[in-house]
Each structure stands twice: as structure tokens, then as C-alpha cells.
Amino acid sequence: MLLKNTYNELLKIATKIRSYIGIGALTLLIFIVLFAMKADGKSYVGFVTASFEQTLSFNGKILNGNLIAFIIMQMLIVHVPLLIALVTGDLLSGEEASGTIRMLATKPISRTGIVLSKWIAATIYTFIMTLWLGFLSLFVAKWMFGTGDLIVLNSNGLLILPEADLAWRFGASLLVAFLALWTVATLAMAFSAFAKNSVGPIVSTMSVIILFTIIGTLDVSVFDSIKPFMFTTHMAAWRSLFDDPFPTGEIIESVVILTAHIAGLLLITLVRFNKKDITS
């Protein structure tokens, strides 16, 4: 029954227009960045490397597909959560708003089954979005700009990662980015279990992300104890995959915190939906 309803949920997602808003917007944004880089990428890279040019000389093709992919990921990972929440924030509340929740909840499938099948479908949707982001940013950028070593500017300075060392880093970083987006998807779904329309969960999810991000950037000691446990702190963990030496401990910590958030939020959704009186 769980698998059959998961198929139903995927079918609903696949046939809703709002599911393609995210994919369409993501595609458009990536192509805008690609176009901008094609038109004026050299001056953008020059701005970054200018401060190092007195001590270093850069040879080869700095503006390559790998750098463009890294820039795109850096720019869009922050915005993709909104596109994910657009779909997952509607999963339970949308059924409530349209009244179909009554039809669904009077079928032999358990309420836990309903939530889990929606969550699995949300996971698959999030995974597809992440893959699409990876495909467009990596493969299309490489096709347009060619390949080469990756120059990464981080807090320790300039890091040059050889091309041969990049495939696994991009793969792993997409997996960690997926984990962060999965957390957002589960958060939006948790809000969805409390709401009767999809606007509330989407706005609430974005509000939480903005609030936590602001708290994370505030240099105030009172928040220091909670910052390591906020999921937004770990949303940029994918970037650590491009550090050298590789910060294994930090990455594991981020994976654990994000996974704990997913489990906790799913549990809240299950408890809430199981106890809910459907009066709509």
C-alpha cells in the first residue's frame, strides 16, 4: 500500500504545474548565469584573481566549466529551498485545501502510510531537483566553457584543485547539498501538516531559513551555543568538499545534524497528522 501510494504521490507531483515552476526557474537561473559568464566571465574572474596577480601568475584556462559549476552551486543552493518548499509545502495542506484529504484518509491506508508516501515522493522530487542542478551546472557548463583546474577562494586564501580531483568532489558535494535540501523539504512538509493551505507552509519555511541564517551570521555570543545545531549552519556544508585538506570531521558533523533534523521533523509530521481531526 505504501509503494502504491508513493506512486500516486509521484503522479500527483508530476502532473501539477507548480512542480515544474521550480525546475523551470532553476533552468532559467542557470542559463542566465551561464550567459553572464560567457559574456563577461573574464572580468568576473579577474576581479577575484586581481589581488593575487602581484604574487602569482595564472596560466591555463581559469574560466572553465568546473569554476562555473562551482559559482552556480554557490549562488543557487541558497535559493533552491524556496523552489523545493513550493512543492513539499503543499503536500498535506494542498490536500486539506482541496478537500481530497477526506477521500484519502477514509481509505484503508494508515495515516502514517499517507505521510511516509508523501515524504518519499518529496525526497525523490528533491533528489531530481539536485540532480538537475548538478547536470545543468556541471555538464552544460563544461560543454560551454571546457574543463580545467578549479580555483576556489576561501577564508584561508586561494586553493587550486586539479581537474582529476574534481569529479568525486562535485558528486559528494551534490549529495551533501541534497541532504540540506531534503531537510528543507521535510521542514516544509512538517509545516504542511499544521496548515490548511499551502501558502502558510511555504512562507513559514522561508521565514525559518531567513531567521536561522540571520542568527547564524550574528556575531553575538548568546547564540553561539545553538548555532552548531541549526540546520542552516550546515546548509553550506557541501562547500567543505572543496577544501584541502578535506575536513572529514566537519562534514560528518553536518551530515549527522541534517539527518537528525530530517528524522525529527518527520516524527513531528507523523505525530501531528496521526492526531489530527479532519474537519475540512
Place this chain on the structure above:
Amino acid sequence: MSLIEVQHLQKNFGAFQAVKDVSFHVNEGDVFGFLGPNGAGKSTTIRCLLSLIRPSGGTLNFFGKSLNENRSEVLSRVGCIIEKPDFYKYLSAQRNLEIFARICGKDIAPRQIQEMLDFVGLNGREKDKVSGFSHGMKQRLGIAQTLLHNPDIVILDEPTTGLDPQGIIEVRNLILRLRDEQKKTVLLSSHQLSEIEIIANRMVIINQGKTIVEGEVHELLEKQSLNLEVTVENAPKFEETMQQHYPHLITRLLYKSTYHIEMLEDVRLEMIQRMVESGCGLKSVIPKRSLEDFFIKMTEK
């Protein structure tokens, strides 16, 4: 055998007691009328029966088993429409039925979906999106969804709400077919009392969250006084005759020269004879022992 047994059902929403003490039972093969004025607790009771709402007290048994402990098994044998059937508007009628067929607890072949669409008269419209359907068509699709898995019990909560007269007749005929052709047990909640009177063999009336009366429809109606609606040509003569021979009967002028007479005993033949003899110009005598009168009497108490 009782297929549904509700005992001392209670439901509180915070401090508000929506259902205080509702009990009734539905036998196999019954078309059971579930009646009550607005706010009586009908929808809450039905939602409890379908596990949409968790009861605060009492017991709900289907097929002799507790609903709480056998939810999936029970719901696989129950089909329902709650108020109005809502569907995924962006999907076709057929797609909607396929979605519900996958989670109804039985294997439903595509042929059965088509047969059910034919049964409710939606053949030829199966590929159309539900967003383009009229309320009546949605209601018929709702009935198709209800019957798709061949349930033993069909629960219909206000299935004719919002329908035009044609739609009401269509739904009524569908329910009659369920009763006569498919021998289903039907629990029907409706404000259309004339409909319940025609279709149902047993009923319960609830008011203010409590059971008022339960029993066979004809037996309950037999117990109440017989009323007549009499139209005459000579109203003063009629009133004089009534005053002279039946001063104990309650007679009300309904309009112009039509009267409503509440009878305590069946003296129809004698009364008609007297009126003919008195020359009041008897035009029509219509017996009025309706469920409507009974319902109003029960819920006014």
C-alpha cells in the same frame, strides 16, 4: 446482523461537546436514514465512523469488530462520500479513480474502473479533467469512487447537497439501484426528508448531539397522528361543520380555503361523509403523515 454498531459516541472539540451520546445500529441490507437538524452532530458522527475524527468516548464497531483496532480491514469494506466528493481537479476522471483504486485495499482491474464509470453515466467523459465537471458529474464520480472496490457498506453524507432537481433525482436513482440491484447496506444522511422517506427502511434522528429516536421508518410514522390537508369551496360552512362535530381536532387555515387538520384518531371516512352532506364543497383530501412532520415534532422537543 448489525454491520454498524455505535454506542454512546461522544466527541468534544475543546470545551464544546459536538456529540454527547449517540447510539444506533445499522443492519445488513438496511438503507438507514441518519437525520438531524443542522448542528445536531451528524457530520461529526459520520466523520468518527470513517476515522477522520477521533472520538472522545463510546464504541464504534463494524462487522462486529472495533473500528479503532481494525481500521484498515474495516475501511476496505466501506465506501463513502462526505458532503461533497473532492477530486484532483488537474487529473482526469479515470486517473482519479485509478489513484483511489490503488489504495482501496483490493486489486481493481482497469476494466472495473471503466464499468464503474459506465454505471454512473460518465462513459465518454473518462479522459476529461475533473476541473471541467459540473457538481452533478462530480457527485456521480464520487459515487463511482465509493463503489469501485465493491464495499459492503456505503456511507453517504448529504450526497444531494448543492445539486439541481435533475441531479437530486439522478443520485436518488443511483441509491435505489444500490439498494435493489447491488443489495448494499447504505447509511444515508440527508436533509431531503422526502427522499429518506422513500428510500430508507430504518432511521435514527439525533438532536443536540444525542439520539432522539431510532427504528423502522414506517413504524415510527405509524405512531404519529394522522394529518389531513383539506380544500373546500365553502370555507364558512366547513368551519361550522368542524366546530359542530369535531371541536377537539386542531384545524388550521393554511391558505384561502385549504385547511390542515391534525387528527388524534383515524376518522377520515366519517369526516369526509359529513363534509359531503354539509354541502361545504369538498374539493380534495390529502393525507399528511410525513417524515417531515415527524422530524419537526421530534427535534422541537
